Amino acid sequence: MKQPKNYSAIVNGKEYFFNDEQISGADIIRLNKNTFNIILDYKSYTLNVSNIDYERKIIKIEFNSQIYSVEIKTELDHLLRKIGFGASAGKKANRIYAPMPGLILEIPVKENDDLKEGEKVMVIEAMKMENIITMPADGKIKKINVEQGDAVSKGQILIEIGN
Numbered sequence: 001m002k003q004p005k006n007y008s009a010i011v012n013g014k015e016y017f018f019n020d021e022q023i024s025g026a027d028i029i030r031l032n033k034n035t036f037n038i039i040l041d042y043k044s045y046t047l048n049v050s051n052i053d054y055e056r057k058i059i060k061i062e063f064n065s066q067i068y069s070v071e072i073k074t075e076l077d078h079l080l081r082k083i084g085f086g087a088s089a090g091k092k093a094n095r096i097y098a099p100m101p102g103l104i105l106e107i108p109v110k111e112n113d114d115l116k117e118g119e120k121v122m123v124i125e126a127m128k129m130e131n132i133i134t135m136p137a138d139g140k141i142k143k144i145n146v147e148q149g150d151a152v153s154k155g156q157i158l159i160e161i162g163n
Helices: 075-082
Strands: 006-011 014-019 027-030 035-040 043-053 058-063 066-074 095-097 102-106 120-126 129-134 139-144 157-162
Touching: 006 075, 043 129, 066 075, 120 157
Parallel strands: none
Antiparallel strands: 006 014, 006 066, 027 035, 035 043, 043 058, 058 066, 095 157, 102 120, 120 129, 139 157
């Protein structure tokens, strides 16, 4: 018998634990570009996704006129943290890649800018959603390989980072 995968969601600083069996019964319906209706345990919830940070696995959602920051953690994330290798331990990045195909909407940085981990470097529209691309670690923008309006493919090098 297959073991369920365990996850946690850190919502505005409070951690909740769940597994894939507990959420497999949820019906998720996309209402428009950023709005979803979720039916779980005979209850209906309408959520608006305002931002997704794929690198850090953080989703900003609006529910009942409140903004929530939701960070998703997998079993591997918990294991790495437990043995002292948190997500940012020794993190050094030299490139930022496109996480999905899309269109470059905004590039608020320029070459030689010094940025901190988590700062916005680009906005990509994919599947009618705006996705904010952030710095994976502290560093300097060495080279920007795309321009606003460019179509990019998954895995394409967007930005090169130096020291």
